Amino acid sequence: MSALDLGKGKQRVGRSATKPSLSSAFRNAAIASAVVTLSVPAATAYADEGGVSYWLPGRFSSLAATPQAPGWSMAAVYYHTSVSAFGTAAAAREIHVGRIPATVNVDLNLQLNGRGDLVLLNPTYTFATPVLGGQLAIGVTGLFGRSRADLAGTLTATVGPLAVTRTGSFGDSITSVGDLYPQATLKWNAGVHNFMTYVTGDVPVGAYSSSRLANLGIGHGAIDGGAGYTYFNPQTGREFSVVAGLTYNFKNLDTQYQNGIDLHVDWGVSQFLSKQTLVGLVGYAYQQITDDFGQHPALGGFRSRVFAVGPQIGFLFPVGDMQGYLNLKGYGEFAAENRPSGWNTWLTFSMSPIAPTRTVASTRRITK
Numbered sequence: 001m002s003a004l005d006l007g008k009g010k011q012r013v014g015r016s017a018t019k020p021s022l023s024s025a026f027r028n029a030a031i032a033s034a035v036v037t038l039s040v041p042a043a044t045a046y047a048d049e050g051g052v053s054y055w056l057p058g059r060f061s062s063l064a065a066t067p068q069a070p071g072w073s074m075a076a077v078y079y080h081t082s083v084s085a086f087g088t089a090a091a092a093r094e095i096h097v098g099r100i101p102a103t104v105n106v107d108l109n110l111q112l113n114g115r116g117d118l119v120l121l122n123p124t125y126t127f128a129t130p131v132l133g134g135q136l137a138i139g140v141t142g143l144f145g146r147s148r149a150d151l152a153g154t155l156t157a158t159v160g161p162l163a164v165t166r167t168g169s170f171g172d173s174i175t176s177v178g179d180l181y182p183q184a185t186l187k188w189n190a191g192v193h194n195f196m197t198y199v200t201g202d203v204p205v206g207a208y209s210s211s212r213l214a215n216l217g218i219g220h221g222a223i224d225g226g227a228g229y230t231y232f233n234p235q236t237g238r239e240f241s242v243v244a245g246l247t248y249n250f251k252n253l254d255t256q257y258q259n260g261i262d263l264h265v266d267w268g269v270s271q272f273l274s275k276q277t278l279v280g281l282v283g284y285a286y287q288q289i290t291d292d293f294g295q296h297p298a299l300g301g302f303r304s305r306v307f308a309v310g311p312q313i314g315f316l317f318p319v320g321d322m323q324g325y326l327n328l329k330g331y332g333e334f335a336a337e338n339r340p341s342g343w344n345t346w347l348t349f350s351m352s353p354i355a356p357t358r359t360v361a362s363t364r365r366i367t368k
Helices: 022-036 088-099
Strands: 015-017 071-086 107-124 135-159 162-177 183-190 193-202 223-233 240-249 262-272 278-290 305-319 322-337 342-352 357-363
Touching: 193 240, 262 305, 278 322, 278 342
Parallel strands: none
Antiparallel strands: 015 357, 071 107, 071 342, 107 135, 135 162, 135 183, 183 193, 193 223, 223 240, 240 262, 262 278, 278 305, 305 322, 322 342
């Protein structure tokens, strides 16, 4: 997501700065837009253990695989989510917090509501020297924010001939820091086709307690990797991106619970209306493909699933000698299974280096 340099550079004797074409401007915009690719966690109730997963769908979207200008870039994101769940997705939180033994039979009629407001910072460095013919970038994401969850309903627990019923509600909230999320990407460009591979993960250093209903850390490590593709035609301003990956979760040593393997696909499609403005759609699909380990028998394999789609709009503008980019995207979720669902929005502001403006040597010769 690079700035659109309109050829304001200094003129030098014997050389002339050329005004970039519309194609060049769109190419710079693509470079700038790649900065919004973040590695961030699910901060409120989502999937897997107690309804919380490492992967947060929506991390990747439009122009995800397009290369960037070398150097430092920074992205800041305000992320808001509001979700709810019934049935086993809500029951998982009660079991997780109440630590109900596996020998107890349970009948749960519960509703879970969750809300998260996060600020994420993602500094990234893009190397100028090619690696395996591609462009290497490394970065890390940290977050600060607030997460809240509320649980209400009825739980009936049976041990032999004894049955105990509990009805009521309770809530929990936390304002603190989350885990750290390092990420490395490698990108290749071939005309309108762009390819990438990435690896990221979770360093579990954030605020977490197995007895708390709301957390900003997930209590265990994870590693995630995948590949992506972007079609971007600078002549027409049309773009399509898709990124797919798999998450392997390590065991939570506090609870002896291990989430299954997750498959996720993020996508985006956009159209540049001008050199400064784009509009389009974004979406994702999330499917857990193996069972959890250590879960209560009442939950079964507890494989989760969700789909989402929504609009996006983006603006490019200069910030000093850097490229600024502002993007707003929103997702409405549907077809959720064993996972709270609702809606979420991302407001991203990023700054990145401007792609260099090409200069052409003068063909005019001075003769005496």
